[in-house]
Amino acid sequence: xxxxxxxxxxxxxxxxxxxxxxxxxxxxxxxxxxxxxxxxxxxxxxxxxxxxxxxxxxxxxxxxxxxxxxxxxxxxxxxxxxxxxxxxxxxxxxxxxxxxxxxxxxxxxxxxxxxxxxxxxxxxxxxxxxxxxxxxxxxxxxxxxxxxxxxxxxxxxxxxxxxxxxxxxxxxxxxxxxxxxxxxxxxxxxxxxxxxxxxxxxxxxxxx
Amino acid sequence: xxxxxxxxxxxxxxxxxxxxxxxxxxxxxxxxxxxxxxxxxxxxxxxxxxxxxxxxxxxxxxxxxxxxxxxxxxxxxxxxxxxxxxxxxxxxxxxxxxxxxxxxxxxxxxxxxxxxxxxxxxxxxxxxxxxxxxxxxxxxxxxxxxxxxxxxxxxxxxxxxxxxxxxxxxxxxxxxxxxxxxxxxxxxxxxxxxxxxxxxxxxxxxxxxxxxxxxxx
Numbered sequence: 237x238x239x240x241x242x243x244x245x246x247x248x249x250x251x252x253x254x255x256x257x258x259x260x261x262x263x264x265x266x267x268x269x270x271x272x273x274x275x276x277x278x279x280x281x282x283x284x285x286x287x288x289x290x291x292x293x294x295x296x297x298x299x300x301x302x303x304x305x306x307x308x309x310x311x312x313x314x315x316x317x318x319x320x321x322x323x324x325x326x327x328x329x330x331x332x333x334x335x336x337x338x339x340x341x342x343x344x345x346x347x348x349x350x351x352x353x354x355x356x357x358x359x360x361x362x363x364x365x366x367x368x369x370x371x372x373x374x375x376x377x378x379x380x381x382x383x384x385x386x387x388x389x390x391x392x393x394x395x396x397x398x399x400x401x402x403x404x405x406x407x408x409x410x411x412x413x414x415x416x417x418x419x420x421x422x423x424x425x426x427x428x429x430x431x432x433x434x435x436x437x438x439x440x441x442x443x444x
Numbered sequence: 445x446x447x448x449x450x451x452x453x454x455x456x457x458x459x460x461x462x463x464x465x466x467x468x469x470x471x472x473x474x475x476x477x478x479x480x481x482x483x484x485x486x487x488x489x490x491x492x493x494x495x496x497x498x499x500x501x502x503x504x505x506x507x508x509x510x511x512x513x514x515x516x517x518x519x520x521x522x523x524x525x526x527x528x529x530x531x532x533x534x535x536x537x538x539x540x541x542x543x544x545x546x547x548x549x550x551x552x553x554x555x556x557x558x559x560x561x562x563x564x565x566x567x568x569x570x571x572x573x574x575x576x577x578x579x580x581x582x583x584x585x586x587x588x589x590x591x592x593x594x595x596x597x598x599x600x601x602x603x604x605x606x607x608x609x610x611x612x613x614x615x616x617x618x619x620x621x622x623x624x625x626x627x628x629x630x631x632x633x634x635x636x637x638x639x640x641x642x643x644x645x646x647x648x649x650x651x652x653x654x655x656x657x658x659x660x661x
Contacts (some may be wrong), residue, residue: 237459244463248470258483261597266485266564274566281521292556360508365533375505379537411532416514 329419331400338397342423354428357421361413362429370432382409386429387436399426481603489597490560494546502627503591509583509625516583520572524559527551562596563587570661577625579648580618584627585610591627607659611652615641618650 256262268274279285285293297303302310310329326332327343344350359368367373370386377383384391391399403422406412417425477483501507509516512529516522527550534544550557563586565571577583583590588599600606610617618641623629631637644650653659 237462240459240463244466244470248474251474255478255483258477259486261487261489263490264488265490266481266488266598269479269484273568276567278567280567281519282524290555360510364505364507364511375507376533376537379533381533381536409536411528411535413532415526415528 328423331397331404333397338395338401340395340397342396342427344420344423346427350424351427351431353421354424354426354431357417358425358428361417362425365410369436370429371436386433392433392437396423396426396430399429481601481606485598486601487597488562489595490562492560492595493558495543495595497594498590498596499592499594516573517577518574520574522573527557562598563602565602568660570659578621579650580621580624580644581610581614582619582624582627582629584629585617589627608654611654611658614650614652615645618644620644 279293281294283293284291288295297309300313302313326334327339331339331343333339362370363374365372365374365376365381365383366386367377367383372383372385374381374383386392400422402410403417403425404412404414404419413422501512502509512525513522514525514529527547530544530547531551534547538544539548546557549555586600586602588597590596590599615638619629619631
């Protein structure tokens with residue numbers, strides 16, 4: 237009996253020594269105790285796929301096509317004078333008139349909901365560098381990011397279409413955001429930036 | 445006739461019974477402690493190709509979750525950002541740091557960074573991120589305090605009972621939608637707060653499925 241108890245304790249202590257406790261940090265992938273249908277041969281977003289040479293499940297957009305719903309590469313695919321009646325109009329998607337000049341005013345109806353949406357998206361994507369007040373003092377400034385101050389004379393006098401184009405395609409050191417912010421959200425941000433500018437320069441902006 | 449068996453043989457049955465009870469107890473306790481996602485999944489902390497710190501980016505700098513995981517509120521899948529998202533800042537910040545070399549290479553070549561996925565539901569589970577975050581269920585409820593993690597680890601068990609715990613009592617986990625991405629939000633207590641949370645469940649028509657087909661569809 238003593239021998240049995242000794243072996244018994246030894247096995248328990250040994251097993252706990254090998255297996256550890258719940259929640260202990262491990263770099264090994266989780267053990268699946270009953271892996272019945274846990275991993276099925278199906279396509280999942282951002283997953284690997286051995287079928288394709290590059291191993292990627294998410295396929296790049298084939299040349300000469302525009303994905304429905306996002307229009308990211310519309311400008312690369314269609315020529316400038318293409319009159320787009322199916323995907324949407326260039327004023328809304330690019331902030332430009334038919335002749336290529338920037339539109340002066342938002343091409344969509346302004347509402348309080350739109351400005352709220354603009355604030356939400358601004359605080360996510362823009363405030364990091366441009367600061368919550370739009371003065372270019374975001375959290376990244378001490379790390380060396382140079383961001384424009386919206387209260388500059390030049391930016392206050394720019395058209396809405398220009399601001400839209402900068403968000404869409406980037407400018408200078410700023411990279412494009414067209415893959416993360418939809419055209420409508422970009423217009424909402426433009427509207428919110430206008431509100432920020434007005435908040436800092438109430439008299440000068442009486443005309444807008 | 446002398447005794448064939450010595451006297452100590454009388455104790456064998458009781459000893460066998462004790463041994464069986466001890467072994468069975470150990471096996472039952474061992475299986476229930478170890479053969480559960482609380483042991484197998486929690487604490488999984490793979491080494492990532494780039495030492496990205498959520499504690500720095502999401503915690504200290506307070507960058508919104510959606511700056512990188514942009515489609516979490518619009519899609520079933522919460523996306524891992526492409527290297528162009530990293531380069532939005534890192535084309536200026538630490539632009540020659542060798543630690544970020546894989547990011548720059550990926551940005552130039554278009555080849556994705558081979559991040560190691562930490563949180564995986566089994567393939568027979570349907571989970572939609574957008575429907576949760578848009579109805580006041582915060583990231584923190586399933587992923588833990590990611591904003592305090594230098595290396596992301598699997599914080600919760602993701603077992604079926606873990607899901608059902610919340611699906612049965614959504615008012616104990618729901619929060620105002622504007623606090624969903626604020627991981628250190630402190631949950632108010634008291635009758636007023638509870639009434640408010642029950643109001644959210646009612647007003648937003650939160651009706652989490654508890655039937656099998658809700659998640660195993």
